[in-house]
Amino acid sequence: MRALSHLLLCLITGMSLLSVSAADTAPPRYREQAVSAVGDVLKHFWAGSPDEGHIAGTSHGLPISSPKHERGILWERAMLYITLENLWQVTGDATLLQRLRADWNYTKKMFSVAQLEACGQASGINWAADDAGWSALMYLAAHHATGDADALARARGLVRASFDHWLDDQLGGGLWYSDKHERKSLYQTALVLAALKIHELTGDEYFHEQALKCYAWMETHLLREDGLYWCEYAAAGPTGKNRPKDIHEAGSVVFLGGNMAMGVIHARLFRSTHDDKYRERALRNATGLLKYLTTAEGVFIDDRDAWTNGVFAGNWAREILSLPGADSGLRTALRKTADSIFSKARTPAGFFGGSWSGPAEGEASIWWKKRSLPEQIMTSASAVNMIVAACIE
Numbered sequence: 018m019r020a021l022s023h024l025l026l027c028l029i030t031g032m033s034l035l036s037v038s039a040a041d042t043a044p045p046r047y048r049e050q051a052v053s054a055v056g057d058v059l060k061h062f063w064a065g066s067p068d069e070g071h072i073a074g075t076s077h078g079l080p081i082s083s084p085k086h087e088r089g090i091l092w093e094r095a096m097l098y099i100t101l102e103n104l105w106q107v108t109g110d111a112t113l114l115q116r117l118r119a120d121w122n123y124t125k126k127m128f129s130v131a132q133l134e135a136c137g138q139a140s141g142i143n144w145a146a147d148d149a150g151w152s153a154l155m156y157l158a159a160h161h162a163t164g165d166a167d168a169l170a171r172a173r174g175l176v177r178a179s180f181d182h183w184l185d186d187q188l189g190g191g192l193w194y195s196d197k198h199e200r201k202s203l204y205q206t207a208l209v210l211a212a213l214k215i216h217e218l219t220g221d222e223y224f225h226e227q228a229l230k231c232y233a234w235m236e237t238h239l240l241r242e243d244g245l246y247w248c249e250y251a252a253a254g255p256t257g258k259n260r261p262k263d264i265h266e267a268g269s270v271v272f273l274g275g276n277m278a279m280g281v282i283h284a285r286l287f288r289s290t291h292d293d294k295y296r297e298r299a300l301r302n303a304t305g306l307l308k309y310l311t312t313a314e315g316v317f318i319d320d321r322d323a324w325t326n327g328v329f330a331g332n333w334a335r336e337i338l339s340l341p342g343a344d345s346g347l348r349t350a351l352r353k354t355a356d357s358i359f360s361k362a363r364t365p366a367g368f369f370g371g372s373w374s375g376p377a378e379g380e381a382s383i384w385w386k387k388r389s390l391p392e393q394i395m396t397s398a399s400a401v402n403m404i405v406a407a408c409i410e
Contacts, residue, residue, distance in 0.1 A: 047408035050359045054401045057367030062394050067115040071123035078393025088127035092148040095155035096398040102158040103331035104405045121159040134174030138196040145195040149179045150207025176211050180227045191234035200251040203275030244305030248272040267383040269320035277333040284336040316374050317354045323371025323384045324395035330406035355407030358400050364391050369400035
């Protein structure tokens with residue numbers, strides 16, 4: 018199928034077949050690492066049996082012991098749900114599908130329809146645009162895995178509410194990050210991707226139009242000369258515009274996760290419109306990732322957000338690495354990152370840290386010092402999703 022899709026893309030774009038690399042079969046150990054890493058995380062964050070259990074409720078990423086608050090924070094569970102669904106796409110494992118169904122049923126039981134679709138500070142659920150984006154992507158993952166129409170309906174409701182709540186013409190357009198209206202950011206990519214998927218599934222033009230508005234704003238206001246995207250934009254312009262090279266672990270003016278998401282958006286627009294400018298934009302961004310967001314050893318830098326930097330890795334691997342003209346170094350970087358996380362960023366207990374080049378914990382890990390801990394569901398799930406992405410072919 019990959020070869021056929023490459024052939025069709027070449028015919029569409031007029032590119033030479035020689036520009037498309039052959040499918041790269043991942044060595045078995047990458048799938049083995051992925052299955053092992055997901056198994057580690059499930060030991061800590063899954064309650065009950067695969068068919069009747071659920072992802073543990075967490076607050077600040079840590080399991081909740083009080084029955085009064087057992088449902089936990091919605092977007093935190095989304096980080097692990099998205100990772101489980103990513104591995105299920107790779108393996109087709111029936112037990113993983115049981116878990117995805119069971120957890121979605123649990124989520125519907127613990128949260129009302131109104132709560133699942135609510136956004137904004139007063140909602141008490143999806144406080145900011147990124148929270149709403151992670152939740153919407155979880156609903157869509159649930160719909161993909163289970164076929165439940167409720168999951169798609171909740172995604173539609175939440176994404177529409179988010180556009181209504183945060184999208185305006187100030188600062189040139191785009192979504193506010195939160196109700197404080199201080200800045201707009203690359204984190205809105207999650208809602209844009211959710212909106213594009215809803216349009217694909219339903220044909221509702223509203224979601225396509227709103228997604229393209231936000232996409233155009235990010236392309237206009239956040240794009241840098243190096244092909245990357247600034248993370249934040251306020252009244253004075255991009256945050257950190259006077260220090261553009263300030264890109265490092267646990268602190269950055271860009272955002273690895275958001276940049277991967279922009280690449281995926283470009284790729285989807287290329288495939289839906291057949292306009293080659295979107296492929297070129299995706300590859301431009303990918304070149305920036307390789308040049309500025311990897312270490313000297315070729316490992317991706319967990320630069321800004323140890324809780325979410327890996328959330329788009331599965332889509333990125335599927336949709337960027339298969340583009341005509343994609344650099345083989347991208348796959349190499351992803352595999353080096355997976356190897357590094359698995360061997361250097363795993364604790365003895367089977368949690369995964371934000372310092373992907375290691376160590377997982379202790380004073381030598383800047384993420385550990387900043388209290389983004391391996392024991393938090395988001396930190397471990399984000400890292401493990403990078404491991405899962407490396408076995409995607």
